[in-house]
Amino acid sequence: MSRLREEFTTITWVMIPVAIAINIAVGTLVYTAKIPFVYLDSIGTVLVGVLCGPWAGLLTGLLSNLIWGYSGLNPAYTPYFLVGGVIGLFAGLFSRWGWMRTWWQAILAGAITGVIAAACSAPITAYLYGGVTGAGTDMITAFFRSMGFENLAANFLQGLAVDPLDKAVTFLIVFLIARLLPLRFIARFPHGEDLRPAEVSPATD
Amino acid sequence: MAQLNSLFVARDSPIHRLNPLTKLTLTGLLLVTGLFLPGVLTNYLLFLGVILPLSALAGVGRQLLSSAWKIVLPFAISVFLIQGFLWPQGTPLVYIGPLSLKSEGLQFAVVSTGRILMIVSSFLLFSLTTRPDHLMNSLSRIGFPSNLAYVIVATIQIAPRFQSRAVTILDAQRARGLETEGSLRTRARALAPLVIPLVLSSLIDVEERALAVEARGFNRQGTRTFLVEQAEAAWEPAGRWLMVLGMAAIIGLRVYLAVSR
Numbered sequence: 331m332s333r334l335r336e337e338f339t340t341i342t343w344v345m346i347p348v349a350i351a352i353n354i355a356v357g358t359l360v361y362t363a364k365i366p367f368v369y370l371d372s373i374g375t376v377l378v379g380v381l382c383g384p385w386a387g388l389l390t391g392l393l394s395n396l397i398w399g400y401s402g403l404n405p406a407y408t409p410y411f412l413v414g415g416v417i418g419l420f421a422g423l424f425s426r427w428g429w430m431r432t433w434w435q436a437i438l439a440g441a442i443t444g445v446i447a448a449a450c451s452a453p454i455t456a457y458l459y460g461g462v463t464g465a466g467t468d469m470i471t472a473f474f475r476s477m478g479f480e481n482l483a484a485n486f487l488q489g490l491a492v493d494p495l496d497k498a499v500t501f502l503i504v505f506l507i508a509r510l511l512p513l514r515f516i517a518r519f520p521h522g523e524d525l526r527p528a529e530v531s532p533a534t535d
Numbered sequence: 536m537a538q539l540n541s542l543f544v545a546r547d548s549p550i551h552r553l554n555p556l557t558k559l560t561l562t563g564l565l566l567v568t569g570l571f572l573p574g575v576l577t578n579y580l581l582f583l584g585v586i587l588p589l590s591a592l593a594g595v596g597r598q599l600l601s602s603a604w605k606i607v608l609p610f611a612i613s614v615f616l617i618q619g620f621l622w623p624q625g626t627p628l629v630y631i632g633p634l635s636l637k638s639e640g641l642q643f644a645v646v647s648t649g650r651i652l653m654i655v656s657s658f659l660l661f662s663l664t665t666r667p668d669h670l671m672n673s674l675s676r677i678g679f680p681s682n683l684a685y686v687i688v689a690t691i692q693i694a695p696r697f698q699s700r701a702v703t704i705l706d707a708q709r710a711r712g713l714e715t716e717g718s719l720r721t722r723a724r725a726l727a728p729l730v731i732p733l734v735l736s737s738l739i740d741v742e743e744r745a746l747a748v749e750a751r752g753f754n755r756q757g758t759r760t761f762l763v764e765q766a767e768a769a770w771e772p773a774g775r776w777l778m779v780l781g782m783a784a785i786i787g788l789r790v791y792l793a794v795s796r
Contacts, residue, residue, distance in 0.1 A: 344748060348738065348744075351697045356701070405655045406654070453589070460614045461647075483783070
């Protein structure tokens with residue numbers, strides 16, 4: 331309980347809406363600029379997980395999809411709120427385990443989170459939406475369906491083809507952003523110290 | 536670029552005047568009915584018999600239809616093509632080249648499309664007729680944490696500003712010679728120069744916001760009073776309980792059907 335309370339400081343509560351707005355703004359920018367292979371609609375969620383802790387990341391991910399749906403931008407995203415939450419949770423856990431201190435560990439943490447995200451979203455797509463998402467990635471699902479896989483397996487394989495890369499890029503961008511932010515700013519967050527590279531001693535701030 | 540705003544359309548209708556909690560319960564009842572009751576056409580009947588008439592009564596029928604159409608159409612095309620033609624075994628109806636349309640796949644596609652239509656349109660009905668601040672106000676009255684209410688209202692205010700900043704950054708980087716059109720490689724290389732400035736500029740005022748909300752008693756403990764009074768019809772609290780009972784009955788019926796089979 332105390333761990334939970336320690337994550338939810340005022341700066342965390344203020345950061346969450348900013349993070350959800352980042353998810354939405356970057357997600358639509360990437361979509362508008364037709365950047366291939368990635369969605370990048372969870373940068374804000376990962377940022378909160380890393381800076382504020384796993385429970386704050388979980389809450390940001392859950393709320394992000396709910397608000398995305400309620401705002402009418404796309405109500406079909408709402409049932410995926412659990413996936414968003416899981417991404418934020420794992421971002422926080424990996425950061426606590428020190429995986430956000432080097433670029434290659436960040437990429438690896440992102441790829442693992444991507445596999446978990448694919449496993450969480452496949453049942454939602456398969457059982458709620460009849461195995462499709464209405465996006466271009468349905469071509470990949472169609473490929474696996476034509477090979478004889480059933481819906482759940484085809485959706486999971488589709489997710490495996492897309493999510494690990496997307497989350498690896500997301501985690502790498504968050505790693506880069508954390509490097510670009512002033513240490514004084516990062517230190518205001520409950521879990522800012524998880525990001526310090528090993529060679530910087532806490533006293534030099 | 537699609538802007539995130541509240542979808543709310545101001546009208547003076549009986550639906551708009553309902554307590555947001557009543558509408559939220561109704562959305563829950565629609566979702567439970569559509570997802571738990573069996574039948575190929577259940578969701579279409581809900582859409583045509585309940586959601587569409589209510590949206591017409593609220594004067595937002597046109598908005599609901601056009602938004603639902605834009606979201607559901609790509610789903611419907613995908614699900615009919617993929618499940619209709621790529622269903623592993625089944626009774627073929629029509630042959631097109633090496634592919635055949637299977638009746639089982641087709642029926643699955645009809646059910647799935649109905650479900651998507653029902654989910655999307657019941658959410659749309661709710662957000663078209665409910666102001667975000669009214670929703671938060673009535674949720675806070677029944678004990679919804681004020682911190683969460685702040686997050687939801689603040690996001691709806693901040694997101695459109697960030698989205699217009701994204702357009703500015705896109706234009707500025709293009710003006711400086713960043714190529715955002717062309718081959719996959721060119722577009723992939725545009726990623727960092729677009730995304731990193733957007734995220735960094737969004738984080739600038741976080742500290743000031745934290746000071747501002749603290750100065751306004753954000754962490755104050757204890758009960759709060761409300762500035763705006765919430766009016767609701769006398770029948771609404773009872774109506775909400777009835778709808779909750781209805782949801783329980785439908786789930787119970789579904790469990791009974793599954794057990795007795």
